[in-house]
Amino acid sequence: MRVGVIGGGQLARMMVPAAVGLGIDIAVLGEGPDASARLAVTAIGAAGDADAVLAFARDVDVLTFDHEHVPQPVLAALVEAGVAVRPGPGALAHAQDKLVLRRRMDELGVPQPVWAEVADEAQLAAFLDANGGRAVVKTPRGGYDGKGVRVVTAAAEAADWLADGPLLAEEVVDFRRELAQQVARRPSGEVVAWPLVETVQGGGVCREVIAPAPHSAGRIADIACDIAMTVAEALDVTGVLAVELFETVDARILVNELAMRPHNSGHWTIDGATTSQFEQHLRAVLDLPLGATGCRDPWSVMVNVLGGPEDGDLDSRVPGLLAEHPTAKLHLYGKAPRPGRKIGHVTVTGDDLDDLVFQARAASARLSGTA
C-alpha cells in the first residue's frame, strides 16, 4: 500500500515513522529538496499546481495532506481522475474557509462564538456596536498560526483586508482556557476520540499541550467529544480531525477552528498515547481499523521548540538537552531555526504534572537558545 502526501512539512515528516511501522510505503510531494519530510519526498511541486499534483497522485493508492492549502479546483480534478482523496474536497472546504465553517456549525447547532460575515466597514461597525466595541476579524482563507487574525475596536482597522473581500467578524470570547479535541474517522464510518487536551497559545502559536486536559473529566470532556464526533460525521471527515475549542469563563465550550490533518495539539500522542495521531491518520485514510487512543501515562506534556532570538546552531544545543533530560522525547523537524519558527517539540510523560511541565519547558528552552 502506498500513501501520497501533498506537502513536505513536519506533519508529513512525522507520518514517516508511522508508515515504517505499518509497512506502508509513503511518498511526499514536497515544496523543495530541503522540505522537512525530505526523506520521503519523491516529487517537487506546489500544492496549487494541478499538473504536478495529478502526476504525483498517479502512483499512490490514497492521497492525503500535510496542510489544507490545495485549491478546490485541484481537488476536484483529482476526484475526477479517480484518486482516493482523504479527507475529500467537501470536508476540506470547512478547514479552508472560515465563513464556510461558521455557517455549517450553525446549521449543525454546534456552539460557537457570535459571528457575522462583514463585507464593508459599515457592517463591521454594526457588529462592533452589537458586541461591546471589540471584535476578532479574520480573513476567511489562508490564515494560520495567528496570521490573518486581528483584534479591532474600529472598522477602519480592517479597511485594508476588506478591500480584498468579505471578512469573518467574531466576538472576543472571554475564555478560561483553550482546549482541543482530536478524533479520527475512516471512510467506513468508525470514529475514535483521544482524550481532550489543554492547549496554551502565545503570539497566535501553540506553545504547550497538556494531555489529558486537567479538571475536564465528565461534562466538559463529554461535550467536547460529542462536538468533534458530530463534526467528523456531518462533514464526512476521513483521517484525523482536530477541533480547537474555547472553554469560556461561564463554562461553555465553543468551536474555534478545525484542522483536518494531524495537528500540533496531537503531537503528544506520539509518545503519550497507544496510537499516535500520525499512525491513526494513515490507518484512517487507508480505511484500516483504528487503534486504541488511551494515554500511556497519567500525564503527557508537549512543548514546542521555536527558533530563538539569534540564528543559532541547533546541533550544538542538542547534546546539552539530551544530557540534562534523559527521559524527554525530542522531535526535531529538520528546519533551519528562524526566530519564532516551529522547529521541533519535546514531550515528557509521567505521574507528576508540575514536574513534567517544568521539564518540558526547560528542555524546549534549551533548544530554543532561550535558556
Added chain:
Amino acid sequence: MRVGVIGGGQLARMMVPAAVGLGIDIAVLGEGPDASARLAVTAIGAAGDADAVLAFARDVDVLTFDHEHVPQPVLAALVEAGVAVRPGPGALAHAQDKLVLRRRMDELGVPQPVWAEVADEAQLAAFLDANGGRAVVKTPRGGYDGKGVRVVTAAAEAADWLADGPLLAEEVVDFRRELAQQVARRPSGEVVAWPLVETVQGGGVCREVIAPAPHSAGRIADIACDIAMTVAEALDVTGVLAVELFETVDARILVNELAMRPHNSGHWTIDGATTSQFEQHLRAVLDLPLGATGCRDPWSVMVNVLGGPEDGDLDSRVPGLLAEHPTAKLHLYGKAPRPGRKIGHVTVTGDDLDDLVFQARAASARLSGTA
C-alpha cells in the same frame, strides 16, 4: 548530522523513525531497491564491495551497520580513509568470528560454555569424548538465525564443514532459558543498560521476548549487566551491544553470542522502553548523551511475525489484526513473506503478563497466516 548505514535490512529500516525524531539525516547503502530500509536507501551496493562502501561513506559523518558482514579489509580501508566507523573493526571482529569471541571471553574471565577450536575429526572426537558425547558445532563466520550451527554426536557429522577450516565446538548447555542483556556505549565512555530480557527461540530463530525477564531481579540481573558492561568496555564497543546468554539449570549465566547493532532481543524497546535501541544506537554512534532505558509498562512482550506456510497476501491479513488487537503495536518490514522469514513483529505492553503473551502470540499468528 548525517549517519550512514551499511545494509538495508529491517534494522536499518527501524533506525529511520529514530533518525526522524532526532532530526538526523540517515542514508543507507542497500542491497537493492527493494531493501527493507528502501525509504532511506541512497546507494546500492554490496557490503563487501570496498569501492561502493568507500564512495557511500564519503557523504556521512558517522558510519554504522545493519549487520556484521562487512569484511575486515573493507573496514580497515574505511578507517584509513578517515571515516568514523562505529562500532570499530576491532570490536566487530568479535561479532564476526566466534573463535575470536570465545578466546577473548576467556581472557576477560567472562563465563561461557566449555569450548574448543577443532581443526579435524580427531580433535572433534576428543571434544565429544570429554563432553558427554554431544557437542554444538559452529562455523566461526557467517552463521545467523540457526544457520552454521549443528548438534553432533559423532565427528563425521561435521566432516563437510571441517573441509573448509577449523570449527568452534561447544558443550551442549543444559539451560533453563535464554536471556539477553542489551547495553549502549558511546565513544566518550558512557554506558547504559536496559533491563535483562528473556528470549524464546524456535528453530534457531528468536520467536518471543519478554521484558523484563521474569524472576530475574537481583543476582541474575546483576550478573548479566556486569557481563555486558565488561564486554562493552573491554571490546571498545560503540553503539548498541546485545549479549545473548544462557541461564543454566544450575543457575549460572553463560555468554552465548554477541551482536554489535540493534538486535531482535531489543525490538520491544520501541514501544516498551523510554528510549528505543534504534534511537540509542544513533545517539551512541554520534557520541550524543544516552537516553533513559527504563520500562514504560510493567511488562512488554514482543513476538516475531514469520512468513507462514503459504505465500500469502500479507496486506489482506493486516485489517483483521488491527481490528482484533487495537492496543498491539505492529511493525512490518516491507519484506515478501516466505516461510520462516522474519517479516515483522508485534509488541504489546501492560500489567498482565499472561494476557500480553496471549495477545502478542495471537496477533503474530494472525499475520503469519497460521491462525
